Amino acid sequence: MKRAVIPSYFHCLRCHNPFMGFSPKCLSVNFSSSLCSTDARPFPDYSPRKPSVKDSDFVHHISTTVKQRCTEPLRRILKPFESKFKPDHLIWVLMNIKDDYKLVLDFFNWTRFRRDPSLEALCIVVHIAVASKDLKMAHRLVLEFWEKPHLDVGNSFAQFTERLIYTYKDWGAHPFVFDVFFQVLVEAGLLLEAEKLFDKLVNYGVLVSVDSCNLFLARLSNSFDGKKMAIRVFRKYPEVGVRWNTMSYNIILHSLCQLGRIKEAHNLLIQMDFRGSFPDVVSYSVIINGYCQVELIGKVLKLLEELQRKGCKPNQYTYNSVISLLCKTGRVVEAEQVLRGMINQRIFPDNVVYTTLISGFGKSGNVSAEYKLFDEMRHKKIVPDFVTYTSMIGGLCGAGKVVEARKLFSDMFRKGLEPDEVTYTALIDGYCKAGEMKEAFSLHNQMVERGLTPNVVTYTALVDGLCKRGQVDIANELLLEMSEKGLQPNVCTYNAIINGLCKVGNVEQALKLMEEMDLAGFYPDTITYTTLMDAYCKMGEMAKAHGLLRVMLDKGLQPTIVTFNVLMNGFCMSEMLEDGEKLIKWMLEKGIMLNAATFNSLLKQYCIRNDMRAATEIYKRMYAQGVLPDNNTYNILIKGHCKARNMKEALFLHKHMVEKGFSLTAGSYNALIKGFYKRKKFLEAKKLFEEMRTQGFVAEKEIYDIFVDVNYEEGNWENTLELCDEAIEKCLVKKTSLFIDTL
CATH class of the missing domain: 1.10.287 (Helix Hairpins)
Structure with missing residues (x-):
């Protein structure tokens, strides 16, 4: 049973005086036409059918009996009256006992256990309940009527409304009764009827409370079309006197954001101050989340600053949205700083926040940061769920640490967590990327045995793994198996095959497959073109790579940073470093966001040439452009400095990368060990050698x-x-x- 929402206040439409509690100013005159205005329609006078002399005596006898013997069970004292009791008698008895609310309820229950009361009698008892401040009972009685099976909503609404208005004037005359009826209609999902009731009450000079209107707005906002209707209601109701509060605005702000009308929502937030409803932390959080959805980080940070300037503390919802956006846009280090700020404010993050950060660090290849957060979760008694484990496994596999990922996978079973298709696919993809196809297919079989169905992503991972090993023929067989199971290959699947053909040097066949994709309706995307461009770059055919870029642009496909990085790598491999430098300059002029990989190709070539001065300049330029080095950057520079015998620089970079959570590759370990040994730093060399062996390199x-x-x-x-x-x-x-x- 749902509880009635007790309204905080509502207004008389004529005088706009707020009714507070249960002693409103206008109640003494029952909204008669002599109030503030004669525009409103008066409530009808109540005139029930009059009893005959015989009925009057019978009613008087019952009324006297129940009053005098009120301590005895009604069932016993009314036994002699049962056979002659008629529905009309109920209303006449209620007239005599209406001042005793407990007796009214007992008598009403006695009668309705024998036969359904008339609609008029039900409305009378609802009025008495509201006048007695028992909104919960009034709500329950109205709800029971509307929960009847096979109810004709149209007729019932008209009849119930008419009876409630007809009995209003002489049976309580308290406008809360309409709030109760309005709330029940909203809760029952009869939203059109609720709106009709609102309009009808306006004619009688009554407005339902703002709390009930908020309930209406919130229920409307549960569907796409309802959100539009909620916005219409929000604009319409102030015309008749509804005074929206902060909660009302928050509901509409949320609806506007969900409809993608974020700018409109932001404007409404600004207007709240001028309309007398001051925005709270929820108002700001809704808009912040809206901007997070469209990845406008600048707007998000501005609103956060404005929120704190007004003395409001961001809540968990706000922090969650910001952390999610920062992770989504690759700014994971900043996301963790937000987490620390959240904890300092004594707002404790939940499983979702930690999982989002773990996933973000996993995608950036920062395994140590992943483990740090995972351990922190368990230390704070926040239980990792299968999504957390899946994020960890995905991150470890992405960093090539499949052995550690498999350990966590086994740990899931020990903790009683069941991996799903996503978990299995993440680990299968890890094994495929590591070239361990036997393990990948073994997991695929285990997945099927457990009743899980491999999806297109699973098969694409297997196809990609086979193609990377040059086993394109087996990959094609797997595609046939996939089609037999009713799974349609997608663009990613085709891209995996094209990548495989490029790996084995069959670029001509890859181009043919791209044409087949186009004809089959699987239109080549940016990845398709970038893969083929990469193949041409590695072959030193930069003109053909440029040709594909032009085709791509003509088709309206936007190159990504990966596309430009492929071109950069091509220039560097072809020893066209000046062209590479020009490309970086052009990208900056066009406002294209560079990443570490853009600079790594140039760094590598300068290190190969033993030009560490130029490499250091590139490294400084990275920082100047706000681009943070990645694992590859550090390893390239360490090997370069070791080769140039700059062991002091190499050691400094090694220390710096460890602090950032990155790790050495086997090549970097070898370079450092040889460098230290040649400089006769045997202890340093020995320590690194032992560390290298411990890491399994x-x-x-x-x-x-x-x-x-x-x-x-x-x-x-x-x-x-x-x-x-x-x-x-x-x-x-x-x-x-x-x-x-x-x-």
Whole structure:
């Protein structure tokens, strides 16, 4: 049973005096036409059918009996009257006992257990309940009527409204009764009837409370068309005297944002101050979330500043929206700063916030930050759910740490969490990217055994993995299997095949497949063109790459930063560094947001040329443009400085990258170890060598030779033999097996 919403206030339409509590100014004259204006229609005088002399005696006898024996059960004392009791008797008895509310309810319940009361009698009891301040009972009685099965809504609405108005003047004359009826109509989903009631009451000079109007707005806002109707009602009702409050505005702000009319919502927020309804933290949060949805970070930050300037604290909803947007736009470090600010304000983040950040750091390849947040969650007794685990697994797989991802996957089962298709697909994709197709297909089979259905994304991951290994024929067979299962390949699937064909150097076939895509209605996208451009760039055919870019632009496809980075990489591989520098300048002039990968290609080429001065200048320019280095940036520079014997710079960069949560690659470990060894810094070299082995990286044979000799000279026979075995296993055996695989 839903409780009635007790209105905070409502207005007399004639004098606009607010009715507060249960002693409104105009109630004493029952809204008669002699009030503030004669425009409103008077309520009708109540005149029930008069009883006969015989009925009068019978009613008097019942009334006297129930009053005198009120402590006894009605069931017993009214037993003698049951056979002669008629529906009209109920109303006549109520006239005699209406001042005793408990007795009214008891008598009404006694009669309705025998037969349904008339609509007039029901409305009378509702009036008495409201006059007795029992809104909950009034609400329940009205709701029970409207919950009757097979109710003819149209006729019932007309009859109930007519009876409620007809009985109003002599049975309580309290306007809250209309609020109760209005609320029940709204809760029952009879929104058109609620609006008709509102309009009808306006004719009698009564407005339902703003709380009830808010309930109406909120219910309308549950559907797309309803939102539009809510906005219409919001504009219309002030014309007849409704005074909207902050909650009313918040409902409409939310509706406007959900309809994509964010600018209109923002203007309404500004107008609130001038209309006497001051915006609160919810008002601002709604607009902030609206701007977050369309990724206008500048507007979001301005509104946050304005909110705090007004002395309001952002709530969890506000923080969640901002963190989500920052993660979505790749500004994960700033998102974490917002999280820390949230905690400082003693607003405690939930599972969703942590999962959003974990996913953001996962996409940026910052695994250590992922683990830090994951551990922080568990320390704060915030239980990670399967979405959190899936985000962690996706991030680890994206960073190539499939072994760690598999451990977390197993941990899910131990915690009683069931992975879904998304979890399995994330891990399958990780194995495919690592080239471990046997494990990927094993997981695919396990997924099917558990009753989960692989989707297009799952198959696309497998196809992509096969194509990257040059197994395009097997990938095509998988496409056939996919079609047999009723799954339609999408653009991503075709892009995976095109990428595979480009990998094996069959660019001509890839171009043909792109034409087939076009004919089949799977229109090539930016990724399709970028993949083919990359193939041409790697072949040194920059003119053809430019040609594809022109075709792409002619078709109205917008190049992404990846497209430009492919061109940059092409220029660098073709040793056209001046063209690369020109491309960066052009991108900045056009307002294209650069990322670390844009600069990494140039950095790599300058490091290969041993021109560390130019590489350092590029690194400084990155910071000047607000582009933060990524894992690859640090590893390129460390290897470059090691090669140039700038070990002090290499060590500084290593320390800096660790602080940022990035990690060395096997190549960087090898470069640092060799660099330290050549500078006779044996302890530093040894420490890095042990760290490298702990991380599971394979050192070069030259590195093993160094430490085998060192341990031999120091007389550490056990360590010498262990390193010899490890070198044979990891350097010689693996090379031999790779050689056999190529035969």
